[in-house]
Amino acid sequence: MIETRGLRKSFVSRQGREKKTVEAVRGVDLTVAEGEIFGFLGPNGAGKTTTLRMLATLIVPDDGSATIAGADLRADPGEVRRRIGYVAQGGSTWDDSTAREELVLQARLYGASKSDALARAARVLEGFQLTEYADRKCKTYSGGQRRRVDIALGIIHEPKVVFLDEPTTGLDPQSRAHMWDEIRRLRAEGMTVFITTHYLDEADALCDRISIMDNGEIVASGTPAELKREISGDVVRVGLPVDAVPAAVQALTSYKTETYEDNVRLYVEDGAVAIPQILRALDAAGVPLGTVELHRPSLDDVFLTKTGRSLRES
Amino acid sequence: MKLLRDTSLIFNRQMQLLLRNPVWILVGVFQPVMYLLLFAPLLKPALQVPTNAEAYEIFVPGLLVLLAIFGGLFQGFGLIAELRAGVIERSRVTPVSRLALLLGRSLRDVVSLIAQAVIITLLALVFDLRVFVPNLLLAYLMLALISLMTSALSYGVALVVKSEDALAPLMNTVAQPVLLLSGILLPLTYAPGWLQGVADWNPFSWAVNGTRALFRGDLGAPDVWQGLLIMAVLAVVAVGWAAREFARSVR
Ligand SMILES: Nc1ncnc2c1ncn2[C@@H]1O[C@H](COP(=O)(O)OP(=O)(O)O)[C@@H](O)[C@H]1O
Ligand SMILES: [Mg+2]
8 A cells, every 4th residue: 555665855954054964764665555554653753754744745755766555656746645644743723713614625625526525524523523513613622622633634535545643642541542443443444544653552552563763764664563572582670769770770780671760671581580580689789679570572672672772761 | 727616715715714803804904094094184285285185196005005015925924823733734735736725815815905905995085085996996906916926925935934933024124125115105206316216126116106197097107007017927926936835845
């Protein structure tokens, strides 16, 4: 459904006299299958939005090629526009318009007749449970409602592919769960959904396949389960009193560790074997213990092994 | 066909939003009316014309041209708000014509300017202004061209600079010399020769001379067709440029 080869984009920004080149996206190859929820996971500034904007014909790539829903991005951007929907990270509704007005206009911009546009608007309002608010101004909506309007606007013309840039950023947990259901519904209706996110749990729970992006490049791709399996071994999480963390790190230098505020994570071959050794080492150093847990690796651990940094911190 | 359809879609939305906030129309009329009531009476003695009617014949066209220029130049601010809200980006992923994105907005600006102009003209009738209807319609055409040009220019610049902080000083820098060097508020008849020479290079000076000729009833004056032609050419150039900015990538 989507296939890209070597997509690149750099920006030149001026700071006073100096020109600085930012390589936002440096050669992205990816393949998205029909009917899946595909996720781009990466920290802020990784180049997710820039890649999406290229695929949505909003900016022209410096290099590389892409085919989206059968249309060639470079040769026929107009056809790409007709076949995709795109929902920007920052929202897209006007304070003084109502959701229905926005939806009708959007459908008409895609070529629908007036009566068809009205019918489509009514249908998606119903689908997104917005009918009740449809004729109120957008500025009166809650964050979750407004985000649902954004997504309804992106799919009003029933595109084959829809790009959702950080659809749940800034939403409260309940609205997020609601949004996940909406996104799954789009998949059930046959759409291919391409989302970006910097939430690990979202990538893990919602996406059929993901690509992890960092610094303009894809560092790993696969299903969440596959990616986690690639990391051999276990993660031992040792919970500690906050002031005991430095001493614990001292005592555990022979392990591969990652330090957090009130816990230390150790990457080991076999948790069952390592835990007694770890406890002994901490005991010998006189470190007071809180809790010890054994984990299978998470996507954050995947990110850590690929980039040397934790996604939580970046 | 598609251009026409898309333009009317954008235009209708913009008009709908404008009419939802009629306060702006009142504000837009209030100021010029104040000029008409409080500034114009000084003109009869200042211009040394025998009647009020003649003073208004000189002043009203200038005032209308002034409104067309300033009204247009400051439309870019609304566009920056739309950029920020993501409305423009949302339109740009649809197959809508990029020229329609501009024309729909600029035509709204033209319509609201003409509405202002009509109100002001009607009011000036009370002060003994008399003007032939065909001449008046041609004068409105001139105003429409000016407003189309300045609003397109303002939209284009807004798309390039993308921030109010940059747009405001830029538009003021353009507007001030244009205003001072065009004889808009007072005709340059009494100006020193060098000032008149400079004003000849100011296209708005031609526009205002043409509009004054029309209000004077002097349809045959070369000022009229010259002003209309200059404004038409500039409007086409500004619209073409600004539509290309809509087509180019916008953050
Ligand atoms: N229009 C632009 N001009 C200059 N730099 C940009 C522009 N857009 C994005 N960037 C830079 O490109 C990099 C990637 O940004 P982005 O694609 O927005 O990342 P993400 O969506 O993953 O947070 C960042 O360093 C960002 O500052
Ligand atoms: Mg982003």
